[in-house]
Amino acid sequence: MEKVFVTGAAGFIGSNLVDRLLAGGKHVVGWDNFSTGQREFLASASANAQFELIEGDCLDLSALIRAMEGCDFVFHLAANADVRFGLDHPHKDFQQNAVATFNVLEAMRANGIKGIAFGSTGSVYGEAEIFPTPENHPFPVQTSLYAASKLACEGFIHAYCEGYGFEGYIFRFVSILGERYTHGHVLDFYKQLLAHPGHLKVLGDGAQRKSYLYIGDCLDAMLHVVDRATAKQARHRVEIYNLGADEYVQVNDSIRFICEALKLKPRLEYSGGSKGWIGDNPFIFLDTKKIRATGWKTTLTIEQSIIRTLQWLQQNQWVLQRR
Amino acid sequence: MEKVFVTGAAGFIGSNLVDRLLAGGKHVVGWDNFSTGQREFLASASANAQFELIEGDCLDLSALIRAMEGCDFVFHLAANADVRFGLDHPHKDFQQNAVATFNVLEAMRANGIKGIAFGSTGSVYGEAEIFPTPENHPFPVQTSLYAASKLACEGFIHAYCEGYGFEGYIFRFVSILGERYTHGHVLDFYKQLLAHPGHLKVLGDGAQRKSYLYIGDCLDAMLHVVDRATAKQARHRVEIYNLGADEYVQVNDSIRFICEALKLKPRLEYSGGSKGWIGDNPFIFLDTKKIRATGWKTTLTIEQSIIRTLQWLQQNQWVLQRR
Numbered sequence: 247m248e249k250v251f252v253t254g255a256a257g258f259i260g261s262n263l264v265d266r267l268l269a270g271g272k273h274v275v276g277w278d279n280f281s282t283g284q285r286e287f288l289a290s291a292s293a294n295a296q297f298e299l300i301e302g303d304c305l306d307l308s309a310l311i312r313a314m315e316g317c318d319f320v321f322h323l324a325a326n327a328d329v330r331f332g333l334d335h336p337h338k339d340f341q342q343n344a345v346a347t348f349n350v351l352e353a354m355r356a357n358g359i360k361g362i363a364f365g366s367t368g369s370v371y372g373e374a375e376i377f378p379t380p381e382n383h384p385f386p387v388q389t390s391l392y393a394a395s396k397l398a399c400e401g402f403i404h405a406y407c408e409g410y411g412f413e414g415y416i417f418r419f420v421s422i423l424g425e426r427y428t429h430g431h432v433l434d435f436y437k438q439l440l441a442h443p444g445h446l447k448v449l450g451d452g453a454q455r456k457s458y459l460y461i462g463d464c465l466d467a468m469l470h471v472v473d474r475a476t477a478k479q480a481r482h483r484v485e486i487y488n489l490g491a492d493e494y495v496q497v498n499d500s501i502r503f504i505c506e507a508l509k510l511k512p513r514l515e516y517s518g519g520s521k522g523w524i525g526d527n528p529f530i531f532l533d534t535k536k537i538r539a540t541g542w543k544t545t546l547t548i549e550q551s552i553i554r555t556l557q558w559l560q561q562n563q564w565v566l567q568r569r
Numbered sequence: 570m571e572k573v574f575v576t577g578a579a580g581f582i583g584s585n586l587v588d589r590l591l592a593g594g595k596h597v598v599g600w601d602n603f604s605t606g607q608r609e610f611l612a613s614a615s616a617n618a619q620f621e622l623i624e625g626d627c628l629d630l631s632a633l634i635r636a637m638e639g640c641d642f643v644f645h646l647a648a649n650a651d652v653r654f655g656l657d658h659p660h661k662d663f664q665q666n667a668v669a670t671f672n673v674l675e676a677m678r679a680n681g682i683k684g685i686a687f688g689s690t691g692s693v694y695g696e697a698e699i700f701p702t703p704e705n706h707p708f709p710v711q712t713s714l715y716a717a718s719k720l721a722c723e724g725f726i727h728a729y730c731e732g733y734g735f736e737g738y739i740f741r742f743v744s745i746l747g748e749r750y751t752h753g754h755v756l757d758f759y760k761q762l763l764a765h766p767g768h769l770k771v772l773g774d775g776a777q778r779k780s781y782l783y784i785g786d787c788l789d790a791m792l793h794v795v796d797r798a799t800a801k802q803a804r805h806r807v808e809i810y811n812l813g814a815d816e817y818v819q820v821n822d823s824i825r826f827i828c829e830a831l832k833l834k835p836r837l838e839y840s841g842g843s844k845g846w847i848g849d850n851p852f853i854f855l856d857t858k859k860i861r862a863t864g865w866k867t868t869l870t871i872e873q874s875i876i877r878t879l880q881w882l883q884q885n886q887w888v889l890q891r892r
Contacts, residue, residue, distance in 0.1 A: 333732045336678075340671050344721060348663050355659075371708075372727070382707040385694075387807060388727035398667060398721030404695070404711035409656045409847055484710060524732055 247361070247476055249273040251317040253304060253350060254324030255291075256283025258426045259365060262461050263321055264291045266469065272296070277313055278324065279303040281342075284568065287426050304346035310353040319361040319472070322350045325396075327429070329369065330523050332391035343395035344402075351406045363415040363472050366400055368457075368488060368532045369393035370418060378533035381418070381486050390525030400486075407483040414483065415472055417464075420490035420530055423551040424461030425558045428565055431497065432555045435504050437566050439512060446505075446512040448497060449522035455529045457494040460551040463544045464489055470542050488532035495548050497522075503552045570684065570799055572596040574640040576627060576673060577647030578614075579606025581749045582688060585784050586644055587614045589792065595619070600636055601647065602626040604665075607891065610749050627669035633676040642684040642795070645673045648719075650752070652692065653846050655714035666718035667725075674729045686738040686795050689723055691780075691813060691855045692716035693741060701856035704741070704809050713848030723809075730806040737806065738795055740787075743813035743853055746874040747784030748881045751888055754820065755878045758827050760889050762835060769828075769835040771820060772845035778852045780817040783874040786867045787812055793865050811855035818871050820845075826875045 250267050254260035255276025260283070267274045268291055276288060276299045291297045300313045304324050314320070326332075326342035347364070354362060370393050371379050372386045388394040403414040421430055438446055467489050475485060495503075505511060520528045546554065559565060573590050577583035578599025583606070590597045591614055599611060599622045614620045623636045627647050637643070649655075649665035670687070677685060693716050694702050695709045711717040726737040744753055761769055790812050798808060818826075828834060843851045869877065882888060 332728075336671075336675065336729075336732075340668075340725070344667060344671075345663075348659075348667075352659065384705040384707060386708060387809075388724040389731045391725070391728045391732065394721075394724035394728040397724040398717075401711040401717035401720040402663070402714070405655075405714045405717040405848070406659075408712045409659075409714060486710075525728070 247319040260323040261287035329392040339391040339395040344398040347399035380533040416486045420457040423555040452498040457490045460546040490532040494531045570642040583646040584610035652715040662714040662718040667721040670722035703856040743780040746878040775821040780813045783869040810860045813855040817854045
């Protein structure tokens with residue numbers, strides 16, 4: 247892994263990864279269509295001579311093929327990550343996740359690139375039956391277009407590994423927190439509390455249990471797995487890892503952490519029901535034995551990650567205006 | 570279910586289904602792009618006033634939306650069923666299975682149609698770890714583009730059921746045999762033996778173990794499930810059934826049945842290896858307890874199905890010229 251192609255390079259996870267790869271001495275080609283990516287996130291990367299930014303869309307296969315030329319590994323992080331509003335525009339998940347990933351695989355094949363790391367989601371387990379949920383959970387039933395489209399991506403990556411000798415590293419994330427976080431409940435709550443400090447609307451009953459992971463820990467895990475695997479002679483064709491914390495919190499816990507940090511005591515108004523929205527998973531808690539067995543561990547608790555995210559949002563309020 | 574839309578209506582399974590639905594008094598709109606469908610298979614249907622044939626491609630969403638108008642249930646059987654040569658043209662599986670199915674779901678949504686039965690495949694289990702393989706087998710790893718694309722279809726059907734209140738019936742087939750069979754090992758072997766009766770080339774080592782199902786039994790199962798479910802008040806959002814025989818045969822058994830029926834003793838030439846091709850599953854045997862618990866059972870053994878298929882091919886040699 248010397249010259250790395252990163253899709254979604256201007257996104258939350260992508261831009262943090264770009265910085266890490268550059269710090270590790272890699273050449274990095276960043277690819278983003280800036281539909282949700284932020285140029286500001288690539289400010290420091292852009293000052294590095296080892297970084298090249300190419301603006302483009304994964305739906306444009308021929309541009310993607312040209313852009314990947316000379317790279318030897320792909321981190322595919324570009325995605326429609328708008329889980330909650332999938333039902334408003336089902337084409338978006340299908341195009342930006344399933345079709346985009348298929349194009350990434352085809353562009354790799356055209357360039358003779360064999361290694362891919364992919365950001366999938368713990369949502370592919372649907373409403374899981376086992377907690378914490380292991381990677382080999384029973385055949386899942388999808389509950390959201392987002393997860394269905396990510397599952398489609400996983401399947402195609404498997405098939406390319408089997409059929410074309412690709413090496414795939416699939417990471418099923420819980421929600422990621424930390425610097426450059428641009429959407430999710432911490433941002434929603436903070437935005438509401440800035441507008442009306444005495445009142446907070448909460449989707450669902452607040453009892454939803456969710457695991458989260460700090461961006462630094464997420465990147466540690468991905469880079470650890472890929473470095474370790476690419477250093478080996480005998481590689482697996484597909485390695486699949488859950489990435490999450492070894493704990494979960496309730497939405498109500500998260501509200502408490504945020505309100506304590508902001509020194510606010512808002513009146514809470516719950517929309518009610520066990521799910522925040524159609525397709526929401528009221529309990530997400532992944533079994534991370536497999537990734538921990540490689541020696542990786544988290545450095546921040548969920549509470550610390552939430553506070554870190556909140557602090558970053560406080561220092562980067564421009565992000566609140568971007569959506 | 571009064572006016573039924575059937576995609577892939579001129580195909581092997583689709584055309585047999587059309588005949589069965591018409592015999593059951595339904596109005597049927599058949600949809601086919603005739604890329605592999607055969608007009609001859611719709612000869613008797615076309616003489617029925619309750620049947621309407623609309624020629625079109627699932628990739629043409631606006632035409633599909635128009636064609637579905639007034640229908641109240643969809644059997645989606647159109648597919649690229651060319652499992653073996655998927656690696657030669659990965660776009661085909663992606664377009665004709667994943668994109669086509671997404672369009673079918675969108676056309677249904679545009680027309681307010683909620684019920685869909687889908688022909689999936691036992692190949693979605695990849696190289697299964699459990700035999701016979703149950704529907705809730707551990708999270709599968711895909712081995713072919715065909716199966717990956719079918720898994721993608723399944724996931725999107727789930728998400729539409731959850732998100733838009735669709736009712737989905739997913740049938741994971743083993744290979745189907747019987748009248749109007751147009752591709753697969755029985756045809757390959759018969760074609761070879763017609764050309765050179767003393768010599769038969771066999772992919773793999775002949776020890777691959779596969780289960781098969783007779784087309785009549787396959788249709789019995791699908792119609793039984795859908796009729797039963799649509800008659801109930803309380804329906805499941807997604808019902809998933811394996812469809813297969815309660816037995817399996819080796820490729821060598823199949824060769825023996827065919828050669829005995831043809832009274833031939835060819836020299837067998839094996840390509841070797843446990844798999845017939847990259848992505849081939851050397852053992853396919855589905856657990857069918859769930860479908861059998863509904864009262865369904867097979868009427869033909871695998872041996873009888875193979876003989877029936879061979880006899881039909883002997884009587885319909887034009888099919889051999891069509892590919």
